[in-house]
Amino acid sequence: MTGRTGSRSATYDGAWHAVVDFLRTAGAEVMTGLPSDDLTLLDALEADSPRLVVCRDQRNAAFMATGYALQAGSPGVCVVGKGPAATNAMTGVLEARFSGAPLLVIGTGTATDRRSGTAFQELDQMSVLGPVVGWSERVDSSARLVPALEKAWRRAQGPPAGPVYLELPEQLLTERITRDRPWQTAVEPPAGVRFDERSPAVAAVRRARRPILLVGGGTRHRNPDGAVERFAASLGAAVFSTASGRGCFDEDDERFLGLSGLYLRPAAAPLWRDADLVVTLGSRLEETATFGWPDVADMPPVVQVNVDVDGFSADWDGHRVTGDVRDVVREWLPALDTAERDETWQERIAETRRRLHSDAEVPASGVPAPGTVRVSRLLSAVDSVVPRDRVLVQENGLQDMWSYIFPYYTCAAEGGSVVPSEQTSLGFGAAGSGGVFLAADGRPVVAFVGDGAFAMMRSELATFVKEGLAVLIVVICNGGYGWLQSQLGAHGRAGERFSFIDPGDVEPGGLARNAAEERDVHQVAVTDEAALDAALTKAYEHTAAGTVSVVHVAVELSDAPPGISDIEGDFTAPDPA
Incomplete structure (x- = not known):
């Protein structure tokens, strides 16, 4: 590549070199994703390039970029390959759309001269992702890459903010790209609104x-x-x-x-x-x-x-x-x-x-079932152990929803909260917490997730470790998908052969098995409230020192949040026999 960030013109060895230079100029600090097979993106990365967090699953990469965008208030960038890579990322893109998160997804596409329906991993990704994103473009000409990048960046930021998709056909990855003018990355903010007495x-x-x-x-x-x-x-x-x-x-x-x-x-x-x-x-x-x-x-x-x-x-x-x-x-x-x-x-x-504070004292004063911890007590422990400037990243499962109910959990002014959109994509909070950590400016990040959501992102723990994403992951363990289990009774299917949880997973032996040490991850299982504070304190100390920590906490299925538990349902575990 000739020319550098801030230069009036430049010639690039391929599309990814141009993309990286643009992102550097725009101030993007992080990209998440999984490069396509050609790996030409890696050739474009230099010491002062945006950081590339290589994920094991494109869905988690999109979740992570969305979490970054929500916390930072600036675009997250997700890079993917073609075909199944694009469809894998689609759930994360959907989450960004309904969260109003500025997200730039850059994908590889089939070369223009090979579009026939028989090319390897060929897919009309524009038709697949187009309905979900706010704007999309396939850059078939090298002359269009510079304006397309600038437009994608502006459209992601909005208003309204949301996901956009830019596709780079394979021939552009090695085709020389010329920029004849400086990058245009800044947009003047709209003039402030004005009101008078007649409004x-x-x-x-x-x-x-x-x-x-x-x-x-x-x-x-x-x-x-x-x-x-x-x-x-x-x-x-x-x-x-x-x-x-x-x-x-x-x-x-x-x-x-x-x-x-x-x-x-x-x-x-x-x-x-x-x-x-x-x-x-x-x-x-x-x-x-x-x-x-x-x-x-x-x-x-x-x-x-x-x-x-x-x-x-x-x-x-x-x-x-x-x-x-x-x-x-x-x-x-x-x-x-x-x-x-x-x-x-x-x-x-x-x-x-x-009254709200008084009412909240009632479940907090109860007695847990043997071998379990009350979720209200767990939230209280998080509040007392982790500093108030923490960011809580949530899921939206049966017992995760305790954290949505004030004042069982309170967001202080110096802290914050990142939650799923109304799509409530399973696994968003668990994986997205990594992106939130990247944008949190050193504040503690706590992921409050169910065991079903955690299972969907567990393969990404290796990524968290490698990239130093020292998140404290608190896993509420009820044996699987507690919300679906609770709905069996509501839909007249209690006692059928189907079950969405495994009670054995939350017994002491099963929980310890689930918390088996992954390399370089601090993990602990908690089945007794008396041990909760000490376990959380030690886990937080590990995250403060830069280690990913996972605390698996056994809870009873019937310990559903107030209000949610008033909805008709069967909050009992299936008979192991």
Whole structure:
């Protein structure tokens, strides 16, 4: 290659050399993936290139890049081969789409002169990935690579942010690429929104006396100075978040009352019935976020703020505001200086928060079944052992969902949370935690996952070790797929020959077998609450020293989260006989 980053022009030995130089110029620090058979990507990597994390499974690579993007707020980059490599990555791309994660997927494609339907691993990847990504392009001409890379980078960042796919046919990998001008990687941010006294949305916000503020995932990285907390205080609002909005609002704030929808606690439900306005920041209001809301006829107006018109829900009455959450909130703050508050509403917010904490003490004071640990107790131990600036990366299985329910787990302002989208792709949190670690700036990263999810990423432990991704992985062990097992009864199939768990896996001997030492991984099995704190403390010490740690914790299948356990189901293990 002639020419370097920052040069006005350059000639590259092949497409991957151009890609690497572009990513270096754009400030990308990490790529994840599994190179295609030609390995020409490796020829392009130099000492100051973006770091390539070679994964064992393209799905995990896409999960890892998505986790990186969600934590960093800048594009994750995933590189894959063709055919099955592209389809393997597709689940991770789907997760990025619904998480609103900026993700650039670069794949190899069949050479243009060999597209016939009989070429090795030939697949119309554009048709496969096109419906899932926000933008895609196959670069058939070397002259199109430079503008295609720049466009892909811009489209991934949005708005709206999301996954994009760029395909490099095989002939480009060794074809000389010429760049006749400097790389264009920066985009001017949009002008901030402006409101005046005639704005109907501002008028509705000012009039509200019993408001609720719902913080969604679109607020991620849009609240660096605490403007959303100040807005909530000025508005006098009760504050909830969606699952993907966890960590966007300080949950130690006296106004925060947990998650909306499926994860709403009974003590907070009356506020939703009595509110006179709901303001949503950066949420598509998907099903789990609105589960249990009053009927449309009884629901107060909903003022929705989204950066993109496609993010608005058409199901609710109320004003819609297009703009960056950060800009909108900052612009609205002065308009609330003279707004009146309903003091009774403020008292109800404070009383509800007290009730939530009081209600949470009940399951925490119970007694575990022999040979198991209560999940609420496990979360309490994580909170006491791992520093508050930790990032919790979650799954969405039966007992993982304890961590979604406030205040069994609380995201502090200095920490954060990364959760699956409404797709809840199994294994995202387990594998994605590696990408989160790469973007976490030295903060502790804890993956809180079920044993089913852990099994799907276990082969990637070797990658975590090799790359120094010192994540503390807490595995909730109920013998397999606890959610599916619980649904056997709900669907009238209890007692049939099918089972989704193996009770033997969570008995002391089985758990110890599952925690057999993989090389250079600290692993421990916990079947007694008395040993929990010491085991977690030692595991955290290992991660702080740079070692991957896995803590396998035996739990009882019936130890389902409150609210979730109220759903009809059979939370009993099958008879081993």
